[in-house]
Amino acid sequence: MKDSPIGVGLIGTGRISDLHVIEYLNNPATRIRMLCDADPGAAQRKAHDWGIGEVKITDDLQELLQNPDIDLVEILLPHDLHLAAALAAMDAGKAISLQKPMCPTLEEADRLVEAVETYDRPFKVFENFLFHPPVARARQLIAQNAIGEPQSIRIKSNPGTSRTGWKVSASALEWRQQRSRSGGGPLVFDDGHHKFALAWGFMGNPREVHAFIGRVQRKDGAWYDAQSMISFRFPGNRVGNLEIVYSPELEIVTPYYAQDDRVEITGTKGVIWINCGHGHLAGAVPLVLFRDGGLTEFRDMNVSWEQSFVHSTRHYINVLKNGGQPVLQAYEARQILRFSSAAEQSALENRSIEVESG
Ligand SMILES: NC(=O)c1ccc[n+]([C@@H]2O[C@H](COP(=O)([O-])OP(=O)(O)OC[C@H]3O[C@@H](n4cnc5c(N)ncnc54)[C@H](O)[C@@H]3O)[C@@H](O)[C@H]2O)c1
CATH class of the missing domain: 3.30.360.10 (Dihydrodipicolinate Reductase; domain 2)
Known part of the structure; x- marks a missing residue:
């Protein structure tokens, strides 16, 4: 893994994003580089609240995915958008942390598990509990x-x-x-x-x-x-x-x-x-x-409940830096969905x- 900080892009800056950013902001191994949300004004307000008001903001998923400074994407979207966003992030070669549940249906989850089987970057379904x-x-x-x-x-x-x-x-x-x-x-x-x-x-x-x-x-x-x-x-x-x-x-x-x-x-x-x-x-x-x-x-x-997010995120950063399997792997998240x-x-x-x- 390169020595420069891992560039992080958040896709979806709604309610739960406040707890995802805590570890990324505090961990010297990561730097939040870009935010993507359908409501860029709301994303800008979040960036300001998080003390990173200068970060790039877009409402275009592809613009974030094509940014070479971003190595890891955190997908925090409504469930019906998970599969498409995760597949697009795989096409762009990013490390992916996808919020639970991985997909709204088992059929979509099967498509994702199949895609992850041949993907060579760490893919995590984010489960904090x-x-x-x-x-x-x-x-x-x-x-x-x-x-x-x-x-x-x-x-x-x-x-x-x-x-x-x-x-x-x-x-x-x-x-x-x-x-x-x-x-x-x-x-x-x-x-x-x-x-x-x-x-x-x-x-x-x-x-x-x-x-x-x-x-x-x-x-x-x-x-x-x-x-x-x-x-x-x-x-x-x-x-x-x-x-x-x-x-x-x-x-x-x-x-x-x-x-x-x-x-x-x-x-x-x-x-x-x-x-x-x-x-x-x-x-x-x-x-x-x-x-x-x-x-x-x-x-x-x-x-305090945000600690579950802090530790889950820290675990993934460690996987990216040191290797190992993220919790949850796609097939495990599919078992929980079942x-x-x-x-x-x-x-x-x-x-x-x-x-x-x-
Ligand atoms: N782990 C937990 O404890 C926990 C808690 C809450 C939510 N979640 C999960 O987090 C995810 C997000 O939930 P939330 O509560 O933050 O939802 P939310 O509705 O608050 O946020 C979703 C965000 O996605 C944005 N968005 C919608 N469509 C978009 C698009 N096409 N492109 C870009 N942005 C788009 C919305 O503008 C909004 O800001 C869900 O998967 C949910 O299940 C997990």
Whole structure:
């Protein structure tokens, strides 16, 4: 890898771009060189807020992709634009970090996986929850046999309300309410990607998925696919579930989305609780381990949600500099997409869905 900083181009400078730029701005190995957004005025305002007001701005994807100063592109677009942008970035020979979910449909995901198979640059599907500090620590503990063999995972996804949470633009909500653009429901398919990634990361690929998916109107009039309950069976008589509950009056302490997440993993000889995700239910200990009759609390980590982005981005920069495989690889992201689409299919067809392995 050359010694000059890795030139970064952002494609899409909407809500989530604020968390992607943190590591690129702070890491001496990277320099943000250009921003592309359909709304260049909004991109310019972001550049100013990020302290890089002089950076090049365009609304033309090809102009960014043809810029030889850009080595790595971060694709942060609505889901229906992911495939075309990723294929165009491959044509231009860039290293690619594509936000989750990789595509709105499995058919598009298959096209992308096939294209990536013969691509010689690192291709990452950006999934941050696996890098959230309490999640990463839990994975370490489990790898060290802290709870024995994991037998079950319970994930609670809990949107509420927040006086401190950030504003989400009407346009960011609008495309998510259209299945043709997003690919599925906001909590099961879109945000759910993170929860299925957690289940996949801790337990592997499921064999069978069964779901009830509800529908509830939010206070602002938008629709949520809650209250929902999704059960999984993993090979080896192991199980799990994802429960999605909208609590309209639940005050969540967060600078980000008005939502929190909690995870419990039960092993053959111990239990781990991860007590924070997007937000933080005030006072909860971030990570707790029970084994051998005793409880250990882990508080020595920064659990603010942007850290999951910082660590995921840092990991990719390290892959570019030092080699190795990015997390997630395209075929892994396709497995997670299959997991979440099986949940939607199950609720629609009112039956369990067998998930093929691989
Ligand atoms: N990892 C996470 O926790 C997380 C959280 C939020 C969003 N996301 C993902 O990030 C991606 C973007 O989500 P968001 O919330 O920032 O959406 P957003 O709607 O806020 O931003 C999308 C941006 O893309 C721009 N855009 C639309 N069409 C374009 C085009 N043809 N060319 C250039 N720019 C175009 C829009 O102007 C907008 O600025 C999605 O894949 C979403 O699932 C991930």
